[in-house]
Amino acid sequence: MLLDIQNLQAQVEDKQILKGINLQVNPGEVHAIMGPNGSGKSTLSSVLAGREDYEVTEGSVQFDGEDLLEIDAEQRAQKGIFLAFQYPVEIPGVSNKLFMQTALNAIREARGQAALDMFDFDQLAMEKMKALQMSPVMLERSVNVGFSGGEKKRNDIFQMAMLEPKLCILDETDSGLDIDALRIVADGVNNLRSPERSFIVVTHYQRLLDYIKPDFVHVLYNGQIIKSGGFELAQELEEKGYDHLIQAHEEA
Amino acid sequence: MTTLSKPMKKLSPVAQSAVDFYLAQAKALSARNDQPELVAFRQSVAERFAQQAFPSRRDEDWKYTPITGFLQTHYAVEGLAKIDEAAIKKLLPPFDVMHLVFIDGYFSERYSDDLSELPRGLSIEPVKDALDFSQGHCALMTHEQKIQDEPFGCLNSMLFDDGVLITLDPHCQVERPILCSFLQTQDGHANTIRNRVVLAHGAQLTLIQQHVSAQPELNAFDNVVSEIELAEHANLQQIVLQDLATQGAYFGLQMIDQAEKSVFNSVYVGLGAALSRHQNVLMMAAEHIESNQSSACLASGKQVMDTRTHTEHQAWWGVSRQLHKLVLDDQAVGVFNGMIKVHKGAQKTDGQMDNKNLLLSKTAQIDSKPQLEIYADDVKCSHGSASGQISEEQIFYLRARGINQTDARRLVTQAFLLEPLEAVSSPKTQAWLANKLTQKLNG
Structure with missing residues (x-):
């Protein structure tokens, strides 16, 4: 098992957001987490990635046999967790190249691999960018500065491709994307699918799941997973919305 | 700019003692100087300095730049320079330059490149040799009143004895940058430097000035005034690097005059000194002038770092750009003061001034005052100042x-x-x- 979340509870500023999440992810699986706004989807992504604004009050998270909650955000990234941000951050003055080179070499160092020199890095970056239909000039530009919503998300997927994580968490990657950008992002993700790599796709809508077919779909509501199923659950949600599920859950 | 009209200021005992000390230094300087006109000039400045004295926090322009600490040390003009070849080699950047070395305020022929083999049209002379009062005044000094209006300008006029005079003939373009290294070697020494740079019609030059200390812990004082004159179509690329030991003091005042279609591009990098202040006074007196004045300052410990500009657009189609950034750590204090003044006859002026500051600690402090004064009605001017801490969102993204x-x-x-x-x-x-900047940042 790659990821094992048991009874995870977390709060931000004394407000309980996650109220006991249980989730198991095996290598190669794609899990979709769906749910209405405010259900705790983004909090779950943030807690897994190591954002310090959230306090874990109960439960455990094992990643690749290690206690994930014991290590910092950068160590999680080095161990193979990748968070694609809902709102990728702009960093003026830091070029994408310097950013990715620093990140990749930090990760390689942590994995006991030699640093990539400039030549090898450029070659690798060009390859990955081409696959994502990105212009090479992007490398010289400041991280996400002046990028459109689609370009920012694509840049996150590019980073994902460069860093070769074991677990990719996509936090509402589809928000703010038009259909073309969505397809490019989804293609990028699909190209990265492998028997070793797992995905948690957090989304509000089914739309993204038409392109990235999940093996499992979980519905998050009020800080708990209230229903799990296969892809057909996403289709059911698309037809009927969340209300009937929530109602059934509250009556139970 | 301050004009202190009060006849006599009431000074603190510390300030009075410093004033008396520097007046005595001027006397000592004159005693070893045989040019009677220079001695007379110095005497007249001394009279003014005795009246004007040092500013206090009550002076608006010095409110955020306290000099009380500076006044505790009396920096002497006398002294013997001690230096070796290796220290000079260390001053050189990893690219080709014409190197002029000033040790404790005086031009060093021994350590400078040979001045007899200069590119065509370029002339370089130590100010000590170039001072000539035979016409009743010194033709080298064209901003004397304004310089003396500034307290440290006045002190400079009273105590300067050397510096560099650079002139470049019409249409001459010098590829190789000139590097002037002003090296401090002695503790408690005052280095008073007067420079003048004149570029004739269409001339182009890159000038790098660096202020450095020979030892890591040295409390010395650099007081430099530069007059810069750019004729039509002239282009000056200037860099001033202030990298003194963190005990010392630096005061830099630049009076710049630009003629039509000239370009002045000046970048100030502030790293060292306990107290530093770099100030440009730029007059854009003709049409189609371009200027850029920027600074990158990094202060830590208890450093006080002040960078300021006064820019006057006096004619049509002037373009001025400014970006001043200060990064402040520990208990450092940063000061930015910028004024863009657009005269009535300066239509189509395009002036931008930006000041951005990053505070790395809770105890660091910034005082910023960007100002616009506009008397023309068809101009595009902006000024802004923003200060803040590192964005935690950015840090998390990287982590x-x-x-x-x-x-x-x-x-x-x-x-x-x-x-x-x-x-x-x-x-x-x-x-x-x-x-240089990242070394200090990572140090």
Whole structure:
């Protein structure tokens, strides 16, 4: 098992957001987490990635046999967790190249691999960018500065491709994307699918799941997973919305 | 600019003692100087200095730049320079320059490049040799009143004895940058430097001035005034690097005059000194003038770092750009003061002044005062100032990609600080300056 979340509870500023999440992810699986706004989807992504604004009050998270909650955000990234941000951050003055080179070499160092020199890095970056239909000039530009919503998300997927994580968490990657950008992002993700790599796709809508077919779909509501199923659950949600599920859950 | 009209200020005992000390220094200087006109000039400045004295926090222009600490040390003009070849070699950047060395305020023929073999049209002379009062006044000094209006300008006029005079003939373009290294070697020494740079019609030059200390812990005082005159179509690329030991003091005042279609591009990098203040007074007196004045300052400990500009657009179609960035750590104090004044006859002026500051600690402090004064009605001017801390969102983004906390902060701070260097046209010079800044940042 790659990821094992048991009874995870977390709060931000004394407000309980996650109220006991249980989730198991095996290598190669794609899990979709769906749910209405405010259900705790983004909090779950943030807690897994190591954002310090959230306090874990109960439960455990094992990643690749290690206690994930014991290590910092950068160590999680080095161990193979990748968070694609809902709102990728702009960093003026830091070029994408310097950013990715620093990140990749930090990760390689942590994995006991030699640093990539400039030549090898450029070659690798060009390859990955081409696959994502990105212009090479992007490398010289400041991280996400002046990028459109689609370009920012694509840049996150590019980073994902460069860093070769074991677990990719996509936090509402589809928000703010038009259909073309969505397809490019989804293609990028699909190209990265492998028997070793797992995905948690957090989304509000089914739309993204038409392109990235999940093996499992979980519905998050009020800080708990209230229903799990296969892809057909996403289709059911698309037809009927969340209300009937929530109602059934509250009556139970 | 302050004009102190009060006949006699009431000075603190410390300030009075400093005034008396520097007046005595002027006397001592004159005693070893045989040019009677210079002695008379110095005497007249001394009378003014005795009246005007040092500013206090009650003076608006000095409110945020306290000099009380500076006044505790009496910096003497007398003294013997001690230096070796190795220290000079260390001053050189990793690119080709014409090197002029000033040791404790005086031109060193021995350590400077040979001045008899200069490119065509270029003339370089130590000010000590060039001072000539035979016409009743010194033709080298064209801003004397304004210089003396500034307290440290007045002190400079009273105590200067050397500096560099650079002139470049019409249409001459000098590829190789001139590097003037002003080296401090003695504790408690005052280095008073007067420079003059004159570029004739269409002349082009790159001038790098660096203020450095020979030892890491040295409390010395650099007081430099530069007069810069750019004729039509002239182009000056200037860099001033203040990299003194953190005990000392630096006061730099530049009076710049630009003629039609000339370009003045000046970048100030502030790293050292306990107290420093770099000030441009720029007159854009004709049409189609371009100017850029930027600074990148990094202060830590208890350093006080002040960078300021006064820019006057006096004619049509002037373009001025400014980006001043200060990064302040520990209990450092940063001061920015900028004024763009657009005269009535300066239509189509395009002036932009930006000040951005990054505070790395809760105890660091910034005082920023960007100002616009506009008397023309068809202009495009903007000024802004923003101060803040490192964005935690940015840091988390970097950490989420595997970059550790320390490196993430360094990356973001560095990017912030180095931006003004983008105005430096030579990539090698830019890299050299970036290296100086990052070294201090990472040190």
